[in-house]
Amino acid sequence: MSWTIDEWFVIALARTIRPAETVFHGFGSPCAQVAMHVARRTHAREMTLIEGATYAINPEPAFIPPTGNDESLRRGAAYSMRFEEFFDAAIRGDVDRMFLSGGQIDPFGNTNVTAIGPAGRPKVKLGGGGGGCNLSATIPHLTLWTSHHRSGRTLVGSCDFITDMGHRTPLGSRAELGFSGGGPQWLVTELGLFDYPGERARLVRIFPDVTVDQIRAATGFEFEVAGDLRPVDPPSAAELAAVRTIDPLKVRASEFSAAELDRTFDAAAGQDCGC
Amino acid sequence: MSLHPPRDKRVSLADAARLVPDDAMVALGGGLSARLPMALVRELIRQGRRGLHLVGSAHSIDVDLLVATGAVRRCEESYVGFEQDLGLAPAYRRAAETGAIEVAESCCATILAQLRAAEMGLPFLPVRGVRGSDIRRLHPEYAEITCPFTGETLVAVPALRPDVALLHAPIGDRYGNLHLEQPYVLDERFAAASRAVIATVDEIVSTDEVTAAGVTIPAHKVAAVTEVPFGAHPTSCYPRYAYDRAHLREYTAAAAAGPDGVDKYLSGYLGDDEEQYREAVGADRLRALTTWSESTDAWQELFR
Numbered sequence: 001m002s003w004t005i006d007e008w009f010v011i012a013l014a015r016t017i018r019p020a021e022t023v024f025h026g027f028g029s030p031c032a033q034v035a036m037h038v039a040r041r042t043h044a045r046e047m048t049l050i051e052g053a054t055y056a057i058n059p060e061p062a063f064i065p066p067t068g069n070d071e072s073l074r075r076g077a078a079y080s081m082r083f084e085e086f087f088d089a090a091i092r093g094d095v096d097r098m099f100l101s102g103g104q105i106d107p108f109g110n111t112n113v114t115a116i117g118p119a120g121r122p123k124v125k126l127g128g129g130g131g132g133c134n135l136s137a138t139i140p141h142l143t144l145w146t147s148h149h150r151s152g153r154t155l156v157g158s159c160d161f162i163t164d165m166g167h168r169t170p171l172g173s174r175a176e177l178g179f180s181g182g183g184p185q186w187l188v189t190e191l192g193l194f195d196y197p198g199e200r201a202r203l204v205r206i207f208p209d210v211t212v213d214q215i216r217a218a219t220g221f222e223f224e225v226a227g228d229l230r231p232v233d234p235p236s237a238a239e240l241a242a243v244r245t246i247d248p249l250k251v252r253a254s255e256f257s258a259a260e261l262d263r264t265f266d267a268a269a270g271q272d273c274g275c
Numbered sequence: 276m277s278l279h280p281p282r283d284k285r286v287s288l289a290d291a292a293r294l295v296p297d298d299a300m301v302a303l304g305g306g307l308s309a310r311l312p313m314a315l316v317r318e319l320i321r322q323g324r325r326g327l328h329l330v331g332s333a334h335s336i337d338v339d340l341l342v343a344t345g346a347v348r349r350c351e352e353s354y355v356g357f358e359q360d361l362g363l364a365p366a367y368r369r370a371a372e373t374g375a376i377e378v379a380e381s382c383c384a385t386i387l388a389q390l391r392a393a394e395m396g397l398p399f400l401p402v403r404g405v406r407g408s409d410i411r412r413l414h415p416e417y418a419e420i421t422c423p424f425t426g427e428t429l430v431a432v433p434a435l436r437p438d439v440a441l442l443h444a445p446i447g448d449r450y451g452n453l454h455l456e457q458p459y460v461l462d463e464r465f466a467a468a469s470r471a472v473i474a475t476v477d478e479i480v481s482t483d484e485v486t487a488a489g490v491t492i493p494a495h496k497v498a499a500v501t502e503v504p505f506g507a508h509p510t511s512c513y514p515r516y517a518y519d520r521a522h523l524r525e526y527t528a529a530a531a532a533g534p535d536g537v538d539k540y541l542s543g544y545l546g547d548d549e550e551q552y553r554e555a556v557g558a559d560r561l562r563a564l565t566t567w568s569e570s571t572d573a574w575q576e577l578f579r
Binding site: 027028029030053054055056062063065066067068069070071072074080084087090091114115119120121122123124125126127128129130131132133134135136137138161162163164165169174177178180248249251254255 | 308309333354359363382385387403405413457460511514518
């Protein structure tokens with residue numbers, strides 16, 4: 001059995017979903033989108049899956065299209081929420097988990113999807129945050145992800161612009177701001193997995209073809225390494241089958257550079273790891 | 276805002292677009308690659324509209340084209356781009372980076388609250404997030420308030436009342452009753468909060484047919500309706516047609532090359548009217564987009 005990094009990455013994202021959670025992903029997020037369907041087909045059959053920009057509840061799409069707002073994503077759903085129905089539910093606290101990414105992510109899990117450089121005259125104007133600047137305040141658990149950790153430009157000491165709040169912003173902690181949501185719980189990258197035992201990211205799992213030194217070199221902030229650091233658990237046959245079934249167009253691959261997609265793994269090679 | 280009397284509201288596309296003056300606040304219906312009011316966008320470009328303040332949720336080629344042609348003064352959306360697949364919005368990005376447009380980026384939930392305030396006739400509604408996000412700094416018009424009942428600090432966001440909402444629907448009748456397929460995105464809220472709705476529909480049908488399908492936006496909210504087949508192209512309008520990914524890819528590649536690329540795209544497609552636009556896209560291509568329902572394979576193939 002062999003697999004590629006995009007498959008393993010999506011599986012690592014899927015495992016952050018707990019069995020009966022209500023989970024939402026934003027648009028432009030193919031890895032999170034595929035991960036939610038993988039979770040629902042493996043360990044989280046009782047989850048409530050809210051399908052991105054269509055707000056369909058528990059759809060059974062035959063494939064994931066390259067856009068987040070397509071009728072194909074509503075196939076098999078008995079019901080689709082209205083836009084306002086979804087946002088009301090999330091702000092009430094009825095949506096348990098959301099996936100968020102960013103062009104920049106800081107040690108506290110603040111994310112920037114607005115602009116690189118000064119906001120008034122940005123060097124790069126990014127697309128924007130969708131609903132994140134309200135949702136990140138109230139949804140209990142956030143799973144963050146990036147597939148561009150190795151670039152060295154994504155995990156930064158501080159974001160040029162904070163679109164979505166992590167555990168602490170210059171205005172204070174989530175508790176000080178009075179927000180009900182618990183903030184980032186996981187950060188999954190193509191190099192490893194971080195959790196947040198306090199307010200800052202801590203490295204807890206590592207992909208076996210990567211070393212901690214490589215991760216340090218790619219990360220713009222100091223981070224703690226968990227005492228029991230170990231490799232990411234390899235995919236199960238069921239998890240791999242779920243990825244391949246739900247994503248025949250491989251939209252997940254659009255999040256990775258071509259060089260990353262060459263990373264392949266197999267069960268026979270063992271789990272040598274630089275940790 | 277007064278309600279619109281039940282009269283025949285069919286007008287030409289050119290006359291419909293003339294209801295949008297320079298400097299208007301314009302709400303754009305649909306979202307991402309679905310049901311964007313593209314025929315109206317193209318007609319506003321043909322008429323050389325200027326100074327628009329665009330309001331929306333998550334948008335793509337509609338905003339990018341209007342920005343590319345100099346029609347826009349201010350952008351107030353939660354997202355403008357072509358998702359992971361085709362990337363950043365080339366003209367929007369360029370205009371933001373050179374300061375050619377004001378970017379008042381917002382959040383879906385905030386815009387929703389602002390539209391609800393307008394439709395309820397209230398001056399503001401509170402939202403719970405936003406503080407701690409730098410989005411707050413882009414909006415000096417927001418204010419912090421203390422809840423008189425719980426003491427919670429909330430952000431008051433003012434009512435947002437667009438001058439006009441541009442919506443596209445698969446079918447509607449001559450009075451402006453519109454049927455939409457889900458997701459409605461903000462179309463219903465835009466219809467209720469805006470001073471006027473201008474609608475295009477792929478086909479004008481009888482009132483019986485619209486009521487049988489279900490009226491999503493009622494005629495009393497609609498000022499004008501125009502039949503434009505494939506009026507949302509290159510975005511989708513289910514159940515009629517899927518989005519045209521190849522066309523969007525062609526547009527983003529052209530626009531990324533700069534103003535010359537935009538000009539080349541426009542001279543290739545815009546034409547004098549929508550008939551010329553459809554001709555430029557090609558009848559075969561348009562027909563192919565309607566084949567999505569034949570089989571899962573056919574549908575999937577459209578997106579390769």
